[in-house]
Amino acid sequence: MSAPEVHQLSLGPLTGVAFSPDRSQVAVSPNNNEAQIYSKTGDTWELKQTLAEHDKLITAISWAPQTNRIVTCSQDRNAYVWTPTESGWKPALVLLRINRAATCVKWSPNEDKFAVGSGARTIAVCSFDEENNWWVSKHVKKPLRSTVLSIDWHPNNVLLAAGAADAKAYVFSAFIKGIDAKPEPTVWGDRLPFGTICGEFSTPNGGWVHDVAFSPSGDVLAYVGHDSSVSIVYPSGPGSPPTAHISIRCPALPYLSLTFTSESQLIAAGHDCQPVVFTGSSAGWAHSYSLDDPSSGGSKGLTPTATGSRVPSGGPGRLNNEAFNLFRQADSKGVSSRSNSVSAPSSAGMAAVGQDGQLLTVHQNSITFIEPYEWNSSGEVTKVTTAGKDGRLVIWSVAGGKPGGLSGRMGGLHV
Amino acid sequence: MSEYAFRKIDIDAPRGPAGALSDAKAKSGEVRGLVSKGDIAGALNLILTDPPYGDGVDEAKNLTSSAVLLILNSTRTAEIPNHLKNLDPEQQDHLMAYLYKAMGTEGHGGDVSGSVLLTWHEKLTEVAGVGCIVRVMTDRRTL
Numbered sequence: 127m128s129a130p131e132v133h134q135l136s137l138g139p140l141t142g143v144a145f146s147p148d149r150s151q152v153a154v155s156p157n158n159n160e161a162q163i164y165s166k167t168g169d170t171w172e173l174k175q176t177l178a179e180h181d182k183l184i185t186a187i188s189w190a191p192q193t194n195r196i197v198t199c200s201q202d203r204n205a206y207v208w209t210p211t212e213s214g215w216k217p218a219l220v221l222l223r224i225n226r227a228a229t230c231v232k233w234s235p236n237e238d239k240f241a242v243g244s245g246a247r248t249i250a251v252c253s254f255d256e257e258n259n260w261w262v263s264k265h266v267k268k269p270l271r272s273t274v275l276s277i278d279w280h281p282n283n284v285l286l287a288a289g290a291a292d293a294k295a296y297v298f299s300a301f302i303k304g305i306d307a308k309p310e311p312t313v314w315g316d317r318l319p320f321g322t323i324c325g326e327f328s329t330p331n332g333g334w335v336h337d338v339a340f341s342p343s344g345d346v347l348a349y350v351g352h353d354s355s356v357s358i359v360y361p362s363g364p365g366s367p368p369t370a371h372i373s374i375r376c377p378a379l380p381y382l383s384l385t386f387t388s389e390s391q392l393i394a395a396g397h398d399c400q401p402v403v404f405t406g407s408s409a410g411w412a413h414s415y416s417l418d419d420p421s422s423g424g425s426k427g428l429t430p431t432a433t434g435s436r437v438p439s440g441g442p443g444r445l446n447n448e449a450f451n452l453f454r455q456a457d458s459k460g461v462s463s464r465s466n467s468v469s470a471p472s473s474a475g476m477a478a479v480g481q482d483g484q485l486l487t488v489h490q491n492s493i494t495f496i497e498p499y500e501w502n503s504s505g506e507v508t509k510v511t512t513a514g515k516d517g518r519l520v521i522w523s524v525a526g527g528k529p530g531g532l533s534g535r536m537g538g539l540h541v
Numbered sequence: 542m543s544e545y546a547f548r549k550i551d552i553d554a555p556r557g558p559a560g561a562l563s564d565a566k567a568k569s570g571e572v573r574g575l576v577s578k579g580d581i582a583g584a585l586n587l588i589l590t591d592p593p594y595g596d597g598v599d600e601a602k603n604l605t606s607s608a609v610l611l612i613l614n615s616t617r618t619a620e621i622p623n624h625l626k627n628l629d630p631e632q633q634d635h636l637m638a639y640l641y642k643a644m645g646t647e648g649h650g651g652d653v654s655g656s657v658l659l660t661w662h663e664k665l666t667e668v669a670g671v672g673c674i675v676r677v678m679t680d681r682r683t684l
Contacts, residue, residue, distance in 0.1 A: 331634065333679040353679040354672030375630045377670025 128523050130418070130488055133171055135164065136517035142187035143495050143513040144196065152519065153177075153196055155184035161198050163215070171519075179206050179217045186230045190237040199228035199242050205252070207261055220261040222250045230276050236283045238305050243274030249288055251300040251320075266298050266321050276337040280344040284309040284318055287347055289335030295349040295357075297325035313345050315364040324364070330355050330373040333380065336396070341386045342505070350381040350394055358392075360408045370408040378402075383496045387507035387524055393417070395493035395512055399485055401522060417522050420478040420486035455481065491515035561593045565601035569608035576615050582624050584612050589632040595682050602684060609639045610653045613661055621661060625668045633669040638677045638684045640665070 136156035144153045152171065155161045159180045164171035182202040189196050196215065199205040203224050208215040222228065226245030233240045242250045242263070247270045250263035272291035279286055286300040299318035301309070314324040325347065329335060333353030340347055347359045354377075360370040381396035391414075395401040400418040404411055478486040493514040499521055500509035513519045568588060575584040588608050593601035616624065628636065640662050643653055666674065 331676040331680045332682060333676070351679075353676040355676075375634070375672060375676065377672045379671055380675055 130523070131521040132488055133519045134517055135162075135171060135513075135519050138517055139491070139515035140495070140513040140517055140519065142184050142198065143497075143511070143519065144187040144189035145497075145499065145511070146189055147191040147194060149499065153187050153189060153198075154513070154519070155187060155198075156517070157183065159183060159200065159202075161187055161196075175214055177206075177208060177215055177217070180204065182227075185228060186232075188231050188233045188240065190233045193237045195233075195237070197231050197233065197240050199231040201227035203228060203244075205231060205242050205250075205261075218261065220252055220263065222252070222263050223265070224248055224250060226273075229274060232277050232279060234279045234283050234300075235281050239283070239300065239302060241277050241279070241286055241300060243277045243288060245273040247272060247274070249274055249277065249286070249298070249300075251286070251302065253302050253305050264302065264320060266300065268321060269294075269296065269323055269326065272334070275335060278338050278340050280312070280314070280340050281342070282309050282312060282344060285312070285314055285324060285340075285344070287338040287340060287349075289338040289349050291334040293329050293332045293334050293351065295325075295327045295329075295335045295338050295347065295359075296323060297347060298323060313361045313363055325359070325361060325368075327357065327359055327368075327371065329353050329357060330375065336381065337383045339384050339386055339392070341389050341392075343389060346386075346389065348384060348386065348392055350384050350396070352380045354378065354380045356381065356384070356392075356394055356404060356411070358406070358411050372406070372408075372411050374404065374411055374413065376413065382492060382494050383512075385496050385498055385507075385510060387498065387510065393496060393510055393524065395496045397492045399487040399489040399491065399493060399514070401493065401496060401510065401512055403524070417524070418487050418489075488520055489514045489516055489518055561598040561601040562604075565593055565598075565604040565608075569604050572608045572612065576611060581612060581616050581620065582627055585624055585628065585636070586632070588612065589628065589635045592635055592684055594684060605684070606639060606642060609636070610643060613640075613643075613657055614653060618660055621664045622668065625665055630669065630673075633665065633673055634676050635684060637662075637665055637669070637673045638680070641677055642684060 135154055139157045140154045141157045142155040151163055151165050153161050153163050159182055161177040161184055162173055163175045165174045180198065180200040180202050182200050184198050184200045187196060187198050194210060196208040197205055203222065205220040205222055205228055206217040207220060208217050222242055224244040224246040228242050228244045230243040231240060239251060239253045242252065247267065249266040251266065252261045252263040255262045270290055274288050274290050276289040277286060284299055284301045284306055286298045288296045288298065297314055299320060299322040301318050301320050309318060315322065329351030331353035333351035333355065335349050335351050338347065338349040350356050355373050355375055357373045359368050362369040379397035381394040383396065384392055384394040386392045390407055391403060391405045393401050393403050400416050402416045403414045405414040406412055480486050484490060491514050493512045495513040497511055498507040499511040502508045507524060509521055509523055511519065511521050572584045572588050588605060592605050640658055643658055647655055
């Protein structure tokens, strides 16, 4: 367990993040129509290439770990598959046939398909057509009543989970004849022609679903909603209600992204700017600990100094004395007493703000992306990566299933 | 398609509008009794469990809202946090929804003052967090 690595890649939000298979490169979009590929040299990231083919904002990027291809999708309703050549990355247009923005994209585990969610109330499942040498898509339309906000693939390469703005999380079959072999029966179902609905789940208070994730085995589905809830579903089999459907109502602001690190642990992150670990089983789930707890006072010293406005270091001049600062704080920020210099959250779920106006967490704005970064030899996730609207890319260590975060946080503590 | 028949059941109104109304009447009567005996905790617990929810039960909703307001008005400020801590998360969400509803009708002949609502709102946010507010704002079904 060590202190998180923080990299400031942009001053604005990062809208798509994807690491290369060997983690030496990262593709991000700085909230515009370009995708930038950074390469790691020592401790810093260096801009290597810019992929400029889209006309509008890029909403998501996915990098296939084995075949080393990148797919980007954008609000211009297009997706491109980029293949590396000697002269750089070469784009190939995908025939998505959607009439609204594409919102999310993900390669399937076998990397022979990818799925694109869109505002056109459709999911385009794309596969390569050898005859015509282009990517074609098949649409899942049926029960979707609103924008698809997130997708995730089941490890069997056939099932697809989607979270939508109609406050539902769905599980579909994305079986494509000629590409997929007949899948083994799973808890989600045994006969799976394209478009079969294997599950449909709501959030407890009707919040739209921001993100969905399958557990490593694919037997458990978790999703986060805008009603500050985390829900975990254990299906029992086709046609019967799930064995367990657990919803946790959180005191904090809603989560935007989540990922499983093992069958019994998941990490969610969102508007409260810190990744939070949940643990449990089919008997029940609960909030476990935060990877970046501002009340334990550790992470502030980790923020990079290169960016943003920092506290003015007491320069010369009589206007810098304590009393003056006190009144200036009261005037500009409404801070009335000096006693709350490291203000603990005054009520449950509020982000703590330091005297300099910066958050006490590593991320200074909502976290929009979280994904596993590194696995140990037994297949457990040891590091996760997050990115957010503050333009920071952070790599966190996760103690395998145990709340052993304290020593790590103490290590980063500046006394 | 028989396996989808359960989707047609309106889970928000298991007993229909008439049943919801008679339930609401019985409950608000009971709440009045509890409040006059000074049992605020019992009254809150009763009225915030399975409140009328969804379409077509407006009359029941209004009855329940005024019963909630009666409780809010007859509680001493110092006792509020203790009562709130004894509610489960779902009841806390419902209470927050009633607070916002009352704030919305404030000044339209409502019988509750803004300061009472704001006190309850402050204490409830301290106990249940901002997540509770987000849930009320997000939910399109009303109480």
